[in-house]
Amino acid sequence: MSEKNRDGKRTARERLAAEREKQKAGEKRRRTLIVGASVVCVLVLAAVIGVLAANAGKKEKSSAGPAVAPSGAQGKDGLAIPVGKDGAKSTLTVWEDFRCPACQAFETAYRPTLHELADAGKLRVEYHLVRLIDGNLGGTGSLRAANAAACAQDAGKFRDYHDVLFANQPKETDDAFADNAKLIELAGKVTGLDTPAFRKCVENGTHNTWVDKSHQAFRTGGFTGTPTVLLGGKNIYQDQTMTPAKLKQMVEATDRG
Incomplete structure (x- = not known):
């Protein structure tokens, strides 16, 4: 080779x-x-x-600990926050979530009428607070806002703070109400609400378990969406013909007897 x-x-x-x-x-x-x-x-x-x-x-x-109902809460298990006089002949039951856009839309359209009828002693509104959006989108804004509203009820300022929360509702996907500082800041829009007692109640989540209990009652009741608005046991929010004017006529007719 x-x-x-x-x-x-x-x-x-x-x-x-x-x-x-x-x-x-x-x-x-x-x-x-x-x-x-x-x-x-x-x-x-x-x-x-x-x-x-x-x-x-x-x-x-x-949500740990016993359910602490806010001052003046009524109904079964103390889960309803009443607005209006006890002697009113008509009672409107409202299940709401402070993160719920549809709830905000309902409040915007019906609030003046509800205030007018409640102030006249013709209508009593029972608010039940739930945390549906927390479960659907995640977060704790529904829970914390509801707790803060219950804290406002302790201070006798529920209706005003309730209206402030809906007027300043963030986008549904923005869990801004999970921030206690934001909830306390909004309390400044209600005269006399931003007190050490209110802040402590908000920061400690005093009514968190109560909110969860209210939410469980919502589930047990077979309701599937918010707002659920009942008048005489009928969900009037599902009535496509319902308007604030029609609701006013119904309540006033009942008041006249």
Whole structure:
């Protein structure tokens, strides 16, 4: 065999060996990347589980303890906050969520009429507070706003603060009401509400468990959406012909007997 042929075969073997080493190195890198990615996935999964566990813990903590009904709450289990005179012949039952855009729309359209009828002693409104949006979109804004409204009830300022919350409602996907500082800031719009007692009630979540109990009553009642507005047991919010003027006529007719 000539020297030239031997050199050619040796070069070919060297190239083959080099290619095999290159393939082995590539396979090793691929395995390393797969293992690394697997570790990252596990870490991400662990982080997600950790966040969910932490949030679950916060939720349980926020609703821990006995249900403390706000001052003057009435009805079964003290879950209704009344507005208007006890002797009114008509009672409107309203289930609301402070993060609910439809609730805001109802309040904007009907508020003047409800105030007029309640102030005249012709209508009594019983408000039930729920946290439907918290469950649908996540967050705690419904809960915290409802607790703050209950704290306002303790101070005899429920109706005014209730109206302020809806007038300043954030977008449905913005959980701004989860911030106690925001709720306290809005209390400044109600004369005499921003007191140390109110702030403590808001920051401690005094009525959180009561809000959860009210929400459970909403579920048990078979209601599926907010607002749910009942007059004489009938959901008038589902009545497409209902207007503030028609509601006023109905209430005044009942008042006349």
